[in-house]
Amino acid sequence: MLVIKIILITIHVVVSLVLIVAILLQSSKGGGLAATFGGQATALFTPRSAASALSTITKYLAAVFLILSFVLSLMAAGGSGNVSVTQKVIEQSPLPAVEDLNLGGEVETSPEAPAPAGQESAPVDLMEK
Numbered sequence: 120m121l122v123i124k125i126i127l128i129t130i131h132v133v134v135s136l137v138l139i140v141a142i143l144l145q146s147s148k149g150g151g152l153a154a155t156f157g158g159q160a161t162a163l164f165t166p167r168s169a170a171s172a173l174s175t176i177t178k179y180l181a182a183v184f185l186i187l188s189f190v191l192s193l194m195a196a197g198g199s200g201n202v203s204v205t206q207k208v209i210e211q212s213p214l215p216a217v218e219d220l221n222l223g224g225e226v227e228t229s230p231e232a233p234a235p236a237g238q239e240s241a242p243v244d245l246m247e248k
Contacts, residue, residue: 124194131187138180145173 120194124191127187127191127194131184131191134180134184134187138177138184141173141177141180145177146170
């Protein structure tokens with residue numbers, strides 16, 4: 120499963136980079152990067168056929184990109200079921216149950232812990248300079 124995930128991520132990165140290049144090469148109203156590379160007509164591609172070829176390539180690359188994104192997101196979920204992240208945190212937290220909390224009027228007080236040996240347990244005034 121890990122090998123498949125690595126292969127799909129590699130293909131996803133390559134498709135992303137080729138998609139970026141294909142989008143940047145398309146001519147826009149300002150000429151785009153296609154004009155930078157000498158957007159003159161050649162024997163193989165006329166300006167119109169080059170534009171339609173780039174447009175077709177971009178469509179297919181975008182479809183592959185979306186499908187790979189969806190598949191990789193499903194693989195990342197990895198059968199986590201319908202449990203939300205908040206529910207996972209609540210289940211893993213060491214918080215006491217609501218029934219164990221003392222929400223009534225009586226407050227249980229615990230005896231003060233004895234001071235360590237050699238120290239007095241006098242209160243300290245932090246506001247005093």
